[in-house]
Amino acid sequence: MGYDIPAIVAETGAILLGSYIAVDGYYPRRRIRIVTHIHEDHTRGLAQSIRESDFIAATPLTLDLLEALGKRVPPAKKLEMPYGVRVRIEDDIVELRKANHIPGAAEVIVELRNGLQVGYTGDFKLPGTEILKGLDVLVIDATYGLEEHIRPWQDEMEYILSDIVREGLIHGPVHLYAYNGKVEEVMLILRRFDIDAPFIVSRRVYNTTKVLCKHGYCINDVYIARSKAAEEAQQYGYYVQFHHYSSWWSRRRQYRGTHILLTGWELREPYRQISPNEWIVSFSDHADFRQLVNYVEEAKPRLLIVDAYRGGRSAYYFASYVSKRLGIEALAMP
Ligand SMILES: [Zn+2]
CATH class of the missing domain: 3.60.15.10 (Ribonuclease Z/Hydroxyacylglutathione hydrolase-like)
Structure with missing residues (x-):
C-alpha cells in the first residue's frame, strides 16, 4: 500500500x-x-x-x-x-x-x-x-x-482473585492495590462473585462508580475513604479497601489486614504469596x-x-x- x-x-x-x-x-x-x-x-x-x-x-x-x-x-x-x-x-x-x-x-x-x-x-x-x-x-x-507474555490462567483469574479476597476477609480487612480504571472492573467482579463486604475507595473512584451505575453497572456499598460513612462501614474490620498501585511500595505496612497487588506483569504464576498476608496476583485488562x-x-x-x-x-x-x-x-x- x-x-x-x-x-x-x-x-x-x-x-x-x-x-x-x-x-x-x-x-x-x-x-x-x-x-x-x-x-x-x-x-x-x-x-x-x-x-x-x-x-x-x-x-x-x-x-x-x-x-x-x-x-x-x-x-x-x-x-x-x-x-x-x-x-x-x-x-x-x-x-x-x-x-x-x-x-x-x-x-x-x-x-x-x-x-x-x-x-x-x-x-x-x-x-x-x-x-x-x-x-x-x-x-x-x-x-x-x-x-x-502469556498468562495461561487468564480465563480463571476472576475466580482466583475472588477466592483470595474471600479468604482474606475471614481474618480482617483486605487491601487491594491496582491502577485506576482496573479498580472499577475489580469491584464489579467481586460483587458478581458474591463478595458483599463494603468497598472503601478514593473520591475519584467513587465518582466513576456513580457514572457506571447510571449506565447499568451498579455497585452497592461503596464509600469514600475517611468519610463518616466509610468509618462506620469499617468498624467491624470487614471491608475491602482499594488503593492506587503506587502505594503498594510506600503504604501497605500502615494497614492491618491482607494486602493484594494486582499486576498484568506477573507472568510466572497466577498468584504468589510473598508473606503470610501479602499476595501478588496476575490480573490484566489486556x-x-x-x-x-x-x-x-x-x-x-x-x-x-x-x-x-x-x-x-x-x-x-x-x-x-x-x-x-x-x-x-x-x-x-x-
Ligand atoms: Zn487501557
Whole structure:
C-alpha cells in the first residue's frame, strides 16, 4: 500500500483512520477525535483536540466518565456513539464496537469513501471483544506482544482473585492495590462473585462508580475513604479497601489486614504469596500473546499495524511474528 496507507499510528500516539479521524491522541486538522476509553495513554492531548476538532466522539459511558474525571467536553462538541451505530463523517462511515477492557471501551471501524475498511482495536482482551474481520488495515494494541507474555490462567483469574479476597476477609480487612480504571472492573467482579463486604475507595473512584451505575453497572456499598460513612462501614474490620498501585511500595505496612497487588506483569504464576498476608496476583485488562495471535488469525486483515507508541519493543516483535508465522503483512508504528 506504499505511502498511502489509510491508517497509521502518528508520533503523537494518535491512530489516524482515513483523512478526518484521529483516535486516542491529538493530531492537527482532524475534524473528529475518538476516545476508545478513559485510560491516560488514550486521552493525551484531549484538551487540544477539544479546542481544534469539531467533535469528540465516544460511547455515552466513556463521555460521562471523562466528565467525572474532570476532562470536560463542551456539550456542543460531544458526539455520543453507542456500539453498533453507524455515523457519517464527511464521506466516511464510522462505527464503534464493544471491547472487553474497561466499561465503555470500544474498537473503531471506518469505511472510507474509496471502499477501503480500516479499524483499530483500542485496548482489549479476549473473550468478550468483537473481532474486526477482513479489514484492509487493522491497527492493534500489543502491550503483551512477546512470546513469553502469556498468562495461561487468564480465563480463571476472576475466580482466583475472588477466592483470595474471600479468604482474606475471614481474618480482617483486605487491601487491594491496582491502577485506576482496573479498580472499577475489580469491584464489579467481586460483587458478581458474591463478595458483599463494603468497598472503601478514593473520591475519584467513587465518582466513576456513580457514572457506571447510571449506565447499568451498579455497585452497592461503596464509600469514600475517611468519610463518616466509610468509618462506620469499617468498624467491624470487614471491608475491602482499594488503593492506587503506587502505594503498594510506600503504604501497605500502615494497614492491618491482607494486602493484594494486582499486576498484568506477573507472568510466572497466577498468584504468589510473598508473606503470610501479602499476595501478588496476575490480573490484566489486556490480551496476552496467545490472545493477540488468536485475534489476528481470525481477523485476517490485509495489513496489520501494531501500535508501538503504547506497545514499545513488544510491538516490533509482534509485527515480525505475524508476518513470518501467520503470513499476514505487518509492521509496527511509529
Ligand atoms: Zn487501557
